[in-house]
Amino acid sequence: MTMQLKDINPTEVKFDDDAGTVSAVFATLNVVDKDGDVTLPGFFGAQDVAIAWAHDRTQLVGKGSISETGDNAVLEGRFFLDTIAGKEAYLTTKAMGDLQEWSYGFYISQGGQRKGTHQDQTVRFLQPLEDGSPGARIAEVSPVLVGAGEGTRTASIKSLQGLRFVDQAEQVAQAAELLIARATEIAELRAEKGKELGDEAVARLINVKTRLDSVALMLPELIQEDVPAPDLQLLRMSHDALMASVTPYL
Numbered sequence: 451m452t453m454q455l456k457d458i459n460p461t462e463v464k465f466d467d468d469a470g471t472v473s474a475v476f477a478t479l480n481v482v483d484k485d486g487d488v489t490l491p492g493f494f495g496a497q498d499v500a501i502a503w504a505h506d507r508t509q510l511v512g513k514g515s516i517s518e519t520g521d522n523a524v525l526e527g528r529f530f531l532d533t534i535a536g537k538e539a540y541l542t543t544k545a546m547g548d549l550q551e552w553s554y555g556f557y558i559s560q561g562g563q564r565k566g567t568h569q570d571q572t573v574r575f576l577q578p579l580e581d582g583s584p585g586a587r588i589a590e591v592s593p594v595l596v597g598a599g600e601g602t603r604t605a606s607i608k609s610l611q612g613l614r615f616v617d618q619a620e621q622v623a624q625a626a627e628l629l630i631a632r633a634t635e636i637a638e639l640r641a642e643k644g645k646e647l648g649d650e651a652v653a654r655l656i657n658v659k660t661r662l663d664s665v666a667l668m669l670p671e672l673i674q675e676d677v678p679a680p681d682l683q684l685l686r687m688s689h690d691a692l693m694a695s696v697t698p699y700l
Contacts, residue, residue, distance in 0.1 A: 453589060454557070455505065455556075456487070456555075456556065457551060457552070457553040462474065462475040463475075465540075465543075469528065470529040470530070471527065472514075472528070472529065473526055474525045475522045476523055476591060477489060477494070478521055478523075479491050482573055486571075486573050486574060487573060487575075487576055488573045488575050490578065493562070493577055493586065494518050494584055494588060495517075495518065495584035496517045496518075497515065497584060498513070498515050499514055499516055499527075499554075499588050499590055500512070500591075501539075502590040503539050505590070509535050510590075511529055511539035511540070512527050512539070513527065513530075514527025516591070525591050539593065542593070543593045546593075552592065552593055553592045554590065554591045555589045555592070557589060558576070558585065559584075559587070561580060561585070562577060562585025562586050629658075
């Protein structure tokens with residue numbers, strides 16, 4: 451069984467510094483997301499989940515539980531503040547503010563999905579099983595850089611903390627891995643159907659390429675200023691990996 455990923459940007463996030471807890475409305479039901487999916491009530495149900503950093507199973511930074519309230523899927527979680535990875539993930543997630551997006555990994559059950567039409571659009575419905583149990587096992591919820599959710603934002607943050615340059619470069623490197631995997635999957639699906647990328651997808655990839663080109667132009671200047679070698683290596687890896695993933699589609 452292959453784990454699927456769903457990127458979102460939570461509609462509401464609240465933190466508690468003392469406990470390291472996070473409360474996030476991480477998905478909205480009954481709307482079409484950027485993947486062309488409509489999540490129906492009951493698909494999530496109530497489940498315990500891990501909090502991973504950018505889907506990296508070697509970086510489990512917290513744990514929590516998910517449930518459904520009205521049209522919202524809600525994460526109630528706690529970061530492991532007694533670990534370096536957990537504390538850094540907590541502070542980074544807060545520092546990102548409205549830019550912070552999330553993703554969840556799930557193993558869909560037989561009967562947990564079907565094709566259909568929603569508002570004159572062909573979609574995939576993510577649905578509960580016939581007996582009312584969740585339509586998928588939600589393995590983990592992850593802070594990520596790129597999201598697919600609709601109408602979402604971060605609503606509440608107590609304080610802001612800065613990121614080291616090397617941490618930002620590492621985040622981009624992780625995002626590169628996710629984008630490469632996603633681009634490969636989409637390319638294979640579209641090749642089967644004989645379709646090309648839509649205008650919106652191409653525009654987003656061009657935007658990514660433009661930003662990465664700007665980073666590449668800065669490398670000589672950064673080297674002259676003696677930026678630590680590990681930082682530059684991560685930056686180069688991030689740029690090269692992302693460029694390799696988006697160039698074939700431009």
